[in-house]
Amino acid sequence: MIExxxxxxxxxxxxxxxVPELKISSGQFIQVVGNNNSGKSLLLKVLSFEYREFxxxxxxxxxxxKSGSYKALLISSETALLPEASVxxxxxxxxxxxxxxxxxxxxxxxKNTGLLSSINDPVYTLSRSEKKSLELVRAVVQLPHYLLLDxxxxxxxxxxxxxxxxVFEFAAKSGTTIMVTSNQQIENLSNNxxxxxxxxxxx
Amino acid sequence: MKLRLLIxxxxxxxxxxxxxxxxxxxxxxxxxxxxxxxELQEKIGSEPAVILIKNAAFExxxxxxxNQYYVKSVKVIEHKELVELLSEQYRLTDSEALLQDLSLPRxxxxxxxxxxxxxxxxxxxxxxxxxxxxxxxxIYSEDxxxxxxxxxxxxxxxRNSINDYWKYLYxxxxxxxxxxxxxxxxxxxxxxxxxxxxxxxxxxxMKYRSLKRIISGLSIALPLVIVFxxxxxxxxxxxxxxxxxxxxxxxRLGACIIISFMTLLIIRKKKYV
Numbered sequence: 001m002i003e004x005x006x007x008x009x010x011x012x013x014x015x016x017x018x019v020p021e022l023k024i025s026s027g028q029f030i031q032v033v034g035n036n037n038s039g040k041s042l043l044l045k046v047l048s049f050e051y052r053e054f055x056x057x058x059x060x061x062x063x064x065x066k067s068g069s070y071k072a073l074l075i076s077s078e079t080a081l082l083p084e085a086s087v088x089x090x091x092x093x094x095x096x097x098x099x100x101x102x103x104x105x106x107x108x109x110x111k112n113t114g115l116l117s118s119i120n121d122p123v124y125t126l127s128r129s130e131k132k133s134l135e136l137v138r139a140v141v142q143l144p145h146y147l148l149l150d151x152x153x154x155x156x157x158x159x160x161x162x163x164x165x166x167v168f169e170f171a172a173k174s175g176t177t178i179m180v181t182s183n184q185q186i187e188n189l190s191n192n193x194x195x196x197x198x199x200x201x202x203x
Numbered sequence: 204m205k206l207r208l209l210i211x212x213x214x215x216x217x218x219x220x221x222x223x224x225x226x227x228x229x230x231x232x233x234x235x236x237x238x239x240x241x242e243l244q245e246k247i248g249s250e251p252a253v254i255l256i257k258n259a260a261f262e263x264x265x266x267x268x269x270n271q272y273y274v275k276s277v278k279v280i281e282h283k284e285l286v287e288l289l290s291e292q293y294r295l296t297d298s299e300a301l302l303q304d305l306s307l308p309r310x311x312x313x314x315x316x317x318x319x320x321x322x323x324x325x326x327x328x329x330x331x332x333x334x335x336x337x338x339x340x341x342i343y344s345e346d347x348x349x350x351x352x353x354x355x356x357x358x359x360x361x362r363n364s365i366n367d368y369w370k371y372l373y374x375x376x377x378x379x380x381x382x383x384x385x386x387x388x389x390x391x392x393x394x395x396x397x398x399x400x401x402x403x404x405x406x407x408x409m410k411y412r413s414l415k416r417i418i419s420g421l422s423i424a425l426p427l428v429i430v431f432x433x434x435x436x437x438x439x440x441x442x443x444x445x446x447x448x449x450x451x452x453x454x455r456l457g458a459c460i461i462i463s464f465m466t467l468l469i470i471r472k473k474k475y476v
Contacts, residue, residue, distance in 0.1 A: 073406045080404035094407035135405075142406045 001025045002047070002065065002146070007056030009042050017042055019056070019200045022193070026145065027172055030179040031152075033203070034195030040181035041076065043200070044148040047179070048074040072146040073139040077154070079131055083124040087115055090123055091138050102141065105170075109137045112166035129160045136164065140171045147171060152180035207394060208422055211387045215426035215459075218383065222376045222455075223434060226448050229369050234444070236358050243351045243358075244317030248275060251315070252328070252343035255308045260338045268313060271331070273324040275316040285310055308340075322352050377455055384423055384459050388466035391419065396470065416467060423463040427456050 007019040017039030024030060034040045045051035046058070049067040060069040081090045091106055092098060098106075110116040113133045115126075123131060132155040139147050156164065171178055185192060185203075192203040256264050269277045280288070286303055289295065315324075325345050332341050399412050431452055438445050 071406075074404070076404075078404075080401045082398065082401055090405075093402060094405045096408070096411060138405060144406065 001061060002070070003057075003059045003062075005057045005059075007046075007054055007058065009039060009046055009051070010053040010055075011039060011042055015039065015198070017195065017198055017200065019043065022200060024146070024177055024179065026175045026177055028177045028179075028191055029168070029172070030177065030191040030193065031185065032179065032181045032193045032195065032200070033183070033185050034181065035183065038195040039198065040195060041150050044074055044076070044150050044179065044181060047146060048072040048148055050074065070145040071142070072148060073142065073144045074148045074150065075132065075135045075139060076150045080135060081123045081131055084122055086120050086122055087126070087134060088119045090134060094138065094142060106137065106141050109141065109167055109170060110134075113137060113163050129155050129157075132156070133160065133164060133167075136167055140167055140174065140176060143174045144176055147176050147178045149178065149180040151182065153182035153184060207391050208419065211391060212422065212426050214387070215380070215384070215423065216430060218376075218380050219427055219430040219455075222373070222380060223430060223448070225369075225373050225376060226451075227445050229365060229373070230445055232365065233362070236362055240355060240358050243355055247317035247320060247348055247351050248314055250347045251278075252313045252341060254311050254313060254332065254342070255340040256311065256335075257308055257338040258306070260335065261309045264335055264339060265311060267331070268311070271328070273316050273320040273328065275314045278312040278314070280310040280312060282307060320348075321355070322348075377451070377458075380455070381458055381462050384462050385466060388420070388423070388463050389469060392416075392466055392470045395419070420463040420467065421460065423459050424456060427452070427459060 002022075002024040004019050004022040004024075007022075009017040009019070011017065015037075032040050032043065042051060046054055049072070058065040063069070082093070085093075087110075091110065095102075107116060110119065113130075113136075115130060115134055115137070118126060118130070123134070126134065136147075136149070168178065193200050194203050195201075254264075254268070265277060265279070268274055283303075285307055286305075289307075320328075322345075325348065329341075329343075332339055402412060403409060431447070434445075434447055437443065438447065
């Protein structure tokens with residue numbers, strides 16, 4: 001479990017995001033709502049150790065968190081896919097070896113998201129939503145502790161979210177916590193947070 | 204990326220071959236020049252000067268000539284031998300007994316030390332004999348040696364030029380190879396950067412990335428080792444009288460590997476822009 005106390009993230013110029021308290025347990029689905037430039041992406045980057053300009057405490061299982069303490073995968077607005085390569089190449093990109101079972105799982109999730117029919121197509125032919133779905137499938141099958149999905153509502157509407165339900169279920173079963181950011185609240189979940197005036201508050 | 208690595212290996216393979224070719228070429232050329240020089244020197248040595256000396260001054264002149272540094276040997280043609288030579292030359296076999304009683308001048312045959320006998324020494328030789336004018340006669344012509352001296356002069360010039368400039372060419376080419384290694388490695392690592400960025404964001408193992416970078420960095424050694432093995436094999440198989448510059452090979456290999464890994468630092472600090 002990640003526990004954050006009195007965290008101040010220093011952004012560009014005078015911007016700061018304060019996180020007085022945040023606890024993230026395993027298997028949760030957390031949504032952080034906020035306007036543009038409210039610091040949502042910065043928070044995800046801090047949690048994935050991509051951004052280190054902050055003060056305060058971040059602990060993981062009672063110890064100060066550092067890179068490698070837990071596996072967090074960030075799916076940001078920048079696409080982390082090889083555009084010229086096929087869906088197949090991209091889905092297996094982070095793996096050196098893939099067991100038959102894992103391959104079956106991946107193919108099953110691709111089928112649920114409707115990407116299996118495009119398995120040999122180059123990624124640049126996919127829509128933005130399909131690209132993010134591909135990244136999401138690739139991320140969950142790595143069984144990370146935390147899956148951080150930025151600007152969630154920009155890519156997925158209700159229709160595509162229905163297609164991704166199997167992916168989210170798989171993540172939940174695997175104990176992966178999914179933390180998403182969006183401009184507006186999509187689902188009425190108990191773990192909803194909002195960034196208000198530079199401070200993260202629980203809804 | 205694989206294509207870039209193959210091009211890197213092929214390009215370096217050719218460059219290393221050319222670099223080593225310079226070394227072998229120098230050895231071969233030096234050997235050829237040396238053989239040709241010996242041949243010309245033998246030619247000079249095989250054409251002696253003949254000097255006729257009046258009996259009274261013979262011993263002094265003989266000693267004087269024998270002591271010159273450019274003289275290899277002096278052969279005294281004995282009276283009997285001279286008579287035989289004359290009777291054979293002029294078909295005077297019937298008069299040989301008469302010739303035996305004649306007071307002929309002493310004759311010596313001077314062979315030159317070809318390594319030291321050049322145009323300058325020829326001048327000294329003639330000048331020296333002029334001091335004995337009236338008591339000696341010389342059968343000698345510089346024309347016999349002119350062509351050989353000219354070629355020996357060329358050989359000397361070529362050899363000096365090789366000695367003066369060859370190292371600049373040989374090691375300069377080595378430096379060029381290092382600079383090319385740097386440029387190629389930067390190009391390859393730069394081209395690979397977007398891939399590794401995506402790989403990292405996709406959740407790929409960073410240790411695997413490091414391992415691949417090390418392998419990619421070490422791949423620079425491959426063409427060098429192949430060339431070395433090829434040269435060694437050809438020299439052994441065809442018993443070529445060539446020597447591999449092993450010290451230079453090791454230094455070049457080490458330098459290429461160091462440069463190859465320096466590239467990673469340059470890329471990390473983005474100093475290539």
